[in-house]
Amino acid sequence: MYQGYSSIRGTLLSPTKILKKEKMTLSLRSDKDRGDGTARYVLSGEGAGTIFRIDEKSGDLHATQRLDREEKASYTLQAQAFNKITGLPLEPATEFIVKIHDINDNEPKFTKAVYTASVPEMSDIGTFVIEVNATDADDATYGNSAKLVYSILQGQPYFSVEPETGEIALSNMDREVRKEYQVVIQAKDMAGQMGGLSGTTMVNVTLTDVNDSPPRFAYSSYHLSTYESAEIGSTVGRIKANDGDEGENAEMKYRIVDGDGKEYLDIITDETTQEGVMVIKKKLDYESKRVYTVKVEVTNTHQDPSFSDLGPFLDTAIVKVTAKDVDEPPVFSRPQYVFEVNEDTPKGIAVGTIAAWDPDATHYPIQYAIDQHTDPERLYHIDPKNGSITILKSLDREVSKWHNISVLASEINNPHQRSRVPVLIKVLDVNDNAPEFAMIYETFVCENVKAGQLIQTISAIDTDDPLVGHKFVFTLSSMNPNFTIFDNEDNTARILTRRSGFNRREMSVYYLPVVISDSDYPIQSSTSTLTIRVCSCDATGNMRSCSVDALLLSAGLSTGALVAILLCILILLMIVVLFSALKKQRRKEPLIISKEDVRDNVVSYNDEGGGEEDTQAFDIGTLRHPEVIESNKLRRDIIPEMLFPYHRPSPMKECADVRDFIISRLQENDTDPFTPPYDSLATYAYEGNGSIAESLSSLESSVTEGDHEYDYLSNWGPQFKKLADMYIGKDTGVAN
Template sequence: MITDRVVLLLVLSVLWPSTALPFTPGNIGNLFGMPDSDGRTLQRSKRGWMWNQFFLLEEYAGNDHQYVGKLHSNMDRGDGNVKYVLTGDGAGSLFLIDEKSGDIHATKRLDREEKAMYSLNAKVLDRRTNLELEPDTEFNIKIHDINDNEPKFAKETYFASVPEMSEVGTSVATVTANDADDETYGNSAKLVYSILQGQPYFSVDSENGTIKTALPGMDREVKENYQVVIQAKDMAGQMGGLSGTTTVSITLSDVNDSPPRFANHSFRVTTVESTEIGGAIGRIKADDPDVGRNAEMEYSIVGGHDTFNIITDQTTQEGVIIIKKALDYESKRDYEFRVEVKNTYLDARFIHGLQFKDYATVKVTVEDVDEPPVFTRNPYIIEVHEDTAAGSFVGVVSARDPDADTKPVKYSIDRHTDLERLFNIDSVNGTITTLKALDREMSKWHNISVVATEINNPRQTTRVPVFIKVLDVNDNAPEFAMSYDTFVCENVKAGQLIQTISAVDTDEPLVGHKFVFSISATNPNFTIADREDNTANILTRRGGFSRREMSMYFLPVVISDNDYPIQSSTSTLIVRVCACDSRGNMQTCNPEVLPFSDGLTTGALVAILLCVVILLMIVVLFAALRRQRKKEPLIISKEDVRDNVVSYNDEGGGEEDTQAFDIGTLTHSDLCWAAEKTPIPPITSRPSPSRSPSRSPSRSPLWNPNSCQLLNCGSVVKWSFHSDVMILFTDRCVGQFGSFSSCH
């Protein structure tokens, strides 16, 4: 920029040989105010032109510093008093200025792709005072681009796909490259795309890099993948331009353009007759070169089949043949049917002219296996009456060997199902009989298992349940349904209801129970009225009952059923006589009357009373014996012989101790013994301690109540017990005894 006093001169060493200041050709003099060719004095224009932008080529390869331009001020008289200073981007490092001349040089190679423009400030200073002679002037240095960068793709390899059989011109993918050179300057960044590899299948748009199909009918089943190389070249593709390449991997995606086909149109399958229903017996497979859902197939039997079915294994795309109905070698051994296969999903573009299905024939052969016996029925339900005697016929089961080569079968009962061994079976003909009599009231049903076994192959067995129902026979008599607590009031009137009774019967007649109740027609006290609903009312025949006359009545009631043969029983209803109020409410009954259980017979009641009487007699007798053993108190007399009692302080020992005491000193002259009785044997002295303690079995007892009789004994003075010998002392007699026969 030029002020009133300063002229800034820029010289471009490469692009412009003269000053960088704008001027009109031939008018250099106007820089200094000199007259032009017409003799007119020219005046300086004040900043009416632009000089503040300079240009510099990038990537300078010279040995010297690259010259940028020159700054010059009118204040500079060439005497060295003016100093030029440069500040801003890269000043002092990238750009240097000569303080005296104002020449600017670049010290390094500059890369436009790193920085395309630098902003700098120019100053003019007085060297002596360091004061500014001109205001700061800003200018730019723009780096001119050269073609030093090749086009680059973002990826080395791109992946794309296009459906097979696509029409020509179908877009596949677009790949673009970038060039770091200046797009606004020359053709350094103008790119042109071309295909180096991949023809004639694909083409590329030279301007935008869009890849398209170039060949019709590309079949994935023939070739699935293509490697296409795309080139991007700058300088508009002209010679000398730089280029870059990338690879595009293009895969043809599948479409359903191929139908399924059987490689073999006839299949043979073999299976055994014992294969379970739902079991697979074989697989068939069709081929489809498509992939994914386009290769999914469905198998079916043409026209259907009652014995076989076919389903599709979604994993392997095979047809699995399964059994719908049990096979029997003896009934049918060979089967044949036709199988159809077709795609699950169809593409409307390809169904015209192609049949997307195929057919094959399947032949199935059934092989024989050794099968277990088969019962004619399963299960068996048999009925038998409960009164059937042991050994009676119950029913027959039958089984056969289903194989073509029929084998004999034997029968048996699984005893785990007949623990009571109530039944038997004939091993040859399967006839079931009873081993014991059956009772329906104990068990209404018997569930047993019969086993049929091949005689030649015991491993081949079959079980069948046999349910035996025991039919009822009227073999139980009805009886009271419950125990009744019945009473009649003393003030009752004739015809008064005192009890309603009912009955139960464990039998089960076909038409239901019908019970008949009756009592003796001559009963003077009570009558009965059958209500025709298996209940009956007990009524009084008279009034005026009295507890004093009879506190309890035993009323036999006969109950009969209506089945065949008729069963009846007699139950006893006990009726107590009680005192009641005017409204018939019981107040008190005879407390001595015990509540007996219903149904007791008269004989049973008599036996109970007799037992009670005997028990009372035993108690009384025991009490009398206890009182007899209590004696009178001692009587002291002049003839008291208590001083003659010798105490030995010895107990126990048994029979040998009876010889240890000599009571001869106790002999009294007043003893009186019956002359006809045998006198008391003498008592020997006590044996020495060294004598064996064993008993002598031949020794006679000391006292025999039948040998003598104690008479006129007088008063009892004292009892003394030694072992099993009891000595009685009286005032006139002494005796040894175990018991008295009499004492007067």
């Protein structure tokens, strides 16, 4: 049994602190060791051979290096004794524990190097600010090496610290005196005794603002000045109150509470600079008042009721504004003038009078003038001295109801100082225009109309503007057998028929004069003519046609008949031209005089024909000898789409007369189905039998010595008129 193994008999021979570390020497001895040097000690376990070393002969255990309890507080080792000679163990290995005893070799350390805290100013004494905390690496269970005590090194008398917990509290402080504080806190071990180790930390404390300071003006009164010509809303000056608070607690508002200038001045708050801006509320007048005084009050926008015991949070000051004189332009008695004048007012009559004066103390005389740009027609004139406006030209309300002119007033001594005023002249109406139809009426009457039937309702307009409204009276200028008028007494009238049945052939258009009168003074009247067309209508009164051409077509007049009428007119024109060209005519020329016949016959058609051998296309012999009866044969110049049975009528026996000849030819063309579908023009040169003019040829007229009667138109004109009338009467059924 080894001595000290079972009970760990080792003893700490010389514990020594070296650089905050521990060094020890421990002696181990086995009971089997006889002391003859045959025993050998062997060490194993934690740190064996490195941290701990054992003397093989004596069994002394040594620490080879400094030990740190904060790194490892204990080590577990095994020691065993062997016989050097036999190498056999003298006894079993024994385990033992080496514990490192603590020494105060670590100073306290705070969890933060710098702490930050804030607290409202004016807080109560002892108000908690922040808690600081420090730690010590030494063994808190062994001695006082880790027992800490907190103290304040800097920050008194404003702050205090709880020694055991590290809680920092404050005393009564004013932020306006000092806003930020730096507090130094110390933590010391060994319960604060001498020789203990310590550590420190910094605590930055900021006092937050509360609205505990009212605004205050720097002066009891302020003096400002501005020109009397300053515009409304312009700035006069600025004043500012001081407030020790900050942020929203320093926001202020200004207002005028009293003073004789309260009506003319106003104050607004500049939210950026917290200044009171004095502005013009109403135009100042140097001549009437030189100094304007107001009392200005300033208060905090946000007030804290907790500090109501400190008194009212407001201040007042007197502000005096001096108006400075300027040379002002003339001032009119009114901002604008409105005059009325009748449109029949004679020239030279006054419309009204303008008045202006110099507002300055000098009271310079004023002269007046009309801005010609506003009166381009030069209708008005103003007296430059007394401001009386007169008429230069006649006025017409129907041309312009209002005249807007500008009148200028300027100082005689300083023409640059001038002002203008609008003058509105209303032209009053005079009944000088007669009423007339309100529109152009398209009126018609049916042929089958009954007596008393309404054909048109008419109304009137008048450019005049009476005060009580228009009242028109409608009448006919004279008794009319066909139509009558009925006044509805509401500025309209009805046109009625007086008889039944109208005939377009007899009269296609009627003109009805209507007299329209007004009721104003003097009474004006006019006559307007209503055009009434006669039209064909159906049984319900709806118009179908009103033209005369439609009437002729409806009577059965064919297109060929119309062409014949036009042909007759053309022949008459040709005869007139021919008679005017002839100078002399003695005898009748034969129908065919020779091959050199100078007369031309022109026939226009679209078929070329068969050349010289084609004699069927057109036979001119018919024009020269109408008595010859042509054979009934088909034309070869046009191939008809279908053949119609046709019998060409024989010429009239009494065709010697031109009338019979033309009628015969017209009938042939009208009834011939083989005539071209296009229009053709044929010139018939047959003079007719028994012409009193004999031949129309001018040949041999020059050899006649005596004068010849050339008044063929007077002889032939009645015959052609009779011919046309007879033809129209026969063909259309219209009476001559």
